[in-house]
Amino acid sequence: MNKEDYYLRLLLNIQKGCTSFSDLRTVDGIVYDSFKDACYALGLLQDDREFIDAISEVETWHSATFLRRFFVVLLTSNNMSRPDFVWQKTWNFLSDDVLYEQRRLLQMEDLIMSEVLIKDIALAKIEDLLQSNGRSLKEYCGMPYPSENLVSSLEDRIIMEELNFDVNALANELGGYLERITNEQKFAYDxxxxxxxxxxxxxFFLYGQGGCGKTFLWSTISCSIRSKGGIVLNVASSGIAALLLPNGRTAHSRFKISLAINEDSLCSIKQGSPLARLISKAKLIIWDETPMISKYCYEALDKCLRDILRCSDSYNAYLPFGGKVVVLGGDFR
Structure with a gap:
């Protein structure tokens, strides 16, 4: 369906005495570029005014850094119908600290920056926050995108977050874990x-009741792999369980699993995206509290990993989870 046709029909029911398409797009003497914009001007559509007012109000007591995070939350939750319109009306609040920060970094108190460059840097900071959540400004229709030279350094941010560990400290920590490990845990670890x-x-599936040491084993395995510079993706089916894992995330957040899941569902991970590259580089995936959610979640991840990893080796398309080592854990009771 052509959305402009829908907006045209709305205007035909409201605007009177029009003899041309430009007359239909005219509201209070202003000729708008599209039928959609004219509908917004007439108040026929949600104009996101409440989000603009919220950002403007919060600006009086919070920093621009907080406002950018707030804006990213609005983007990722798909609450705004026109995010580009909200950006145009609030960009000065979202970029309020850019000039000060650049003056401090460059040690130039009299530094002057153009409005275009300030917007560009603010958009790069927003893109940075989005990429840490596996999203991008490119996914939002109409939203401007920062220049490539600013974004190039952000592309692998999601990977660097999983490598940002002191390997020497982890090696020492691993020694302490191995001294306390039980025979059953050592067998699973090996x-x-x-x-x-x-x-x-x-x-692999590790079954055990609460308090038997599953989380201890996850920490030991993660510590072992990360101490050698490898990547481990620790996820859990619930937010509380994810907090107990080192660098843990919920499975739905990490793998972009749909909340309305069915047998045909897929993970929303695009081939070649930063998240896809992270999964390709990961040595191990640990998923705790697995009995809590539908089997379709695992089937969706299985199909996604096979699709992502078959590019490096076509044989991976026939292996469970694309040939990746996956450890599931939980208690069926």
């Missing part, structure tokens, strides 16, 4: 680390 080291792939 099996999983062996599969990762041998690049063999594999699907």
């Amino acid at each position: 099996q999983i680390i062996g599969a990762v080291s041998g690049n063999m792939g594999g699907l």
